[in-house]
Amino acid sequence: MVDYNLLPYQKELQDKAVAFTKEHITPYAVELDKADEIPMDLLQKAYEAGLMNLHVPKEAGGPGYNLLDETFVSEATGYGDAGCATSIMCNNLAFAPLMVDATIEQLQKYIQPLITGEKVKLGAFALTERNSGSDAGATTTMAEKQGDEWIINGRKCWITNAAKADLFTVFAQTDPKLGYKGIAVFMVPKDRGVEIGHIENKIGQRASNQAEVIFENVHIPEDCLVGEVGKGFHNAMKTLDKTRAGIAAIAAGVCQRCVDEASRFSITRKSFGSKIAKFQGIGFMLADMQGRALTAQQTTRYAAWLADNNMRNSTESAIAKVVASDNAMQNATDAIQIMGGYGYAEEYGMGVIFRGAKLLQIYEGTNQINRLVIMGNLKKRAKTLNTGFKLNYEGIDAPDHTWAPQ
Numbered sequence: 001m002v003d004y005n006l007l008p009y010q011k012e013l014q015d016k017a018v019a020f021t022k023e024h025i026t027p028y029a030v031e032l033d034k035a036d037e038i039p040m041d042l043l044q045k046a047y048e049a050g051l052m053n054l055h056v057p058k059e060a061g062g063p064g065y066n067l068l069d070e071t072f073v074s075e076a077t078g079y080g081d082a083g084c085a086t087s088i089m090c091n092n093l094a095f096a097p098l099m100v101d102a103t104i105e106q107l108q109k110y111i112q113p114l115i116t117g118e119k120v121k122l123g124a125f126a127l128t129e130r131n132s133g134s135d136a137g138a139t140t141t142m143a144e145k146q147g148d149e150w151i152i153n154g155r156k157c158w159i160t161n162a163a164k165a166d167l168f169t170v171f172a173q174t175d176p177k178l179g180y181k182g183i184a185v186f187m188v189p190k191d192r193g194v195e196i197g198h199i200e201n202k203i204g205q206r207a208s209n210q211a212e213v214i215f216e217n218v219h220i221p222e223d224c225l226v227g228e229v230g231k232g233f234h235n236a237m238k239t240l241d242k243t244r245a246g247i248a249a250i251a252a253g254v255c256q257r258c259v260d261e262a263s264r265f266s267i268t269r270k271s272f273g274s275k276i277a278k279f280q281g282i283g284f285m286l287a288d289m290q291g292r293a294l295t296a297q298q299t300t301r302y303a304a305w306l307a308d309n310n311m312r313n314s315t316e317s318a319i320a321k322v323v324a325s326d327n328a329m330q331n332a333t334d335a336i337q338i339m340g341g342y343g344y345a346e347e348y349g350m351g352v353i354f355r356g357a358k359l360l361q362i363y364e365g366t367n368q369i370n371r372l373v374i375m376g377n378l379k380k381r382a383k384t385l386n387t388g389f390k391l392n393y394e395g396i397d398a399p400d401h402t403w404a405p406q
C-alpha cells in the first residue's frame, strides 16, 4: 500500500522551508541574482533555520534527515530561486560522498565542527576539471602518499561555493595507469593551503557561485582519505545516484513556480476583451505545465524514497533528474510565452527563472549523460527479460556487407 501522506516531522520541515522561501528567497531572487555572489546572509539564515547539512547523522551533530526529507527543502527553495536553492543544498552535495564511505569518527572530526558552530560553514564537492566534465573518470588531479600524509596537486573547476568553502571533497587520481580504478576521495580542509582561482561568470543561477580550485602541494593527514583507494569513481557514481534527486527537487520547485506565475497572470491579463485564461490555447498550456510539475515532483520523491530504503535507484534518479529538469526548462519557456512581453521583460523576474532552469539540465551529469545511465541499465535488463512473447529474432541480424548510411 502506498502512503502519500507526509509524516508529521516531514510536514513540519516542508512548512518551514516553504515559509523560509516566501520570506527570504522569492522577494529577493532578482536582487540576489544581480549581486552574483554567494549569498552568505541568506545561507546564515538557512543554517539557523535548520535547512542545511540535512543528511549528516545525529552522531556527528547533524539532524539525520533522509533523502526524501531533503527533497522537500530543495523543492521549496527551488520554487523561490534555483540559484539560492543550489547554494543552500551545496553542503548536502559536498558531504554526500562522506555519507557513502566515511567512518563516523571521520565525520565527527571533520564535519561536526563545521555544522555545529554559530556561523554557517560551507563545503564544496570537487569532481570536475577543465578536461574531465562528463568523463569524470579522466580526473588528473593527483594524490600521492608520502609517509603518513597525502599530497594533492591539480585544479578543479566549476566548484559551487568554493570561494567561501572550508572543506573540499576532492576526487583525485592515485595511479594514472589504473585509470578510473585509481581514483580516491579525500577531505581537504581549506587551511591546508587550497587556493581559489577563476570565478566563473554565468548567465543564470547567479545567486550561486562557482570557482576554480587550485591544489599545489597541499598536504593532508592520511585520515582525510575517504573509503578505499581505487573506490573513488564508484563513490562518485553512488553519490550522484543520491544527489540527483536533490537537483530534480529544485527543478520540481521551478516547474510549479512557473505554473503558479503563469496562471496568476492568466486570470488577470485581458486580451480581446477576456481574461486570457479563458482561451483554450492558454488553458491547454497551463494544464500541460501542471502535469509536468506533478511528474517532476513524483519521479523525484520516488527516486529519493528508493535510496532511503536501500534499493538501487540509479535508473530512477537519472529519470528524475532528466524529467524534472527538462520539464522545468519547458515550463519556464511556456510561462514566458503565456506572459507575453511581460514575461520577456527583465523587470518582471521571469528571466531569472528561465536562465536558472537551463542549468538544471547541465550540472550533476548533463541530461545526455543521465540518459546514458538509463540506457545502460536498460540494456543490462533487456538481456535478462523474458516477456513470454514468442518472436523469433534469429536471422534478422543484417549481414556485414549490406548498405549502411554514410
Ligand SMILES: Cc1cc2nc3c(=O)[nH]c(=O)nc-3n(C[C@H](O)[C@H](O)[C@H](O)COP(=O)(O)OP(=O)(O)OC[C@H]3O[C@@H](n4cnc5c(N)ncnc54)[C@H](O)[C@@H]3O)c2cc1C
Pocket: 124, 125, 126, 127, 128, 130, 132, 133, 134, 135, 157, 158, 159, 160, 161, 202, 205, 210, 359, 362, 363, 364, 365, 366, 367, 368, 369, 372
Ligand atoms: C553552474 C555549475 C555548477 C557546477 N557545480 C559543480 C560542483 O559543485 N562540483 C563539480 O564537481 N562540478 C560542478 N559542475 C560541473 C558540471 O557537473 C559539468 O559542467 C558537467 O558535468 C558537464 O561537464 P562539461 O561542462 O565539461 O561538459 P562536457 O563533458 O564537455 O560535455 C559537453 C557536451 O557534450 C555532451 N556529452 C559529453 N559526453 C557525452 C556522451 N558520452 N554522450 C552524449 N553526449 C555527451 C554533454 O552532455 C554536453 O552536452 C558545475 C557546472 C556548472 C555549469
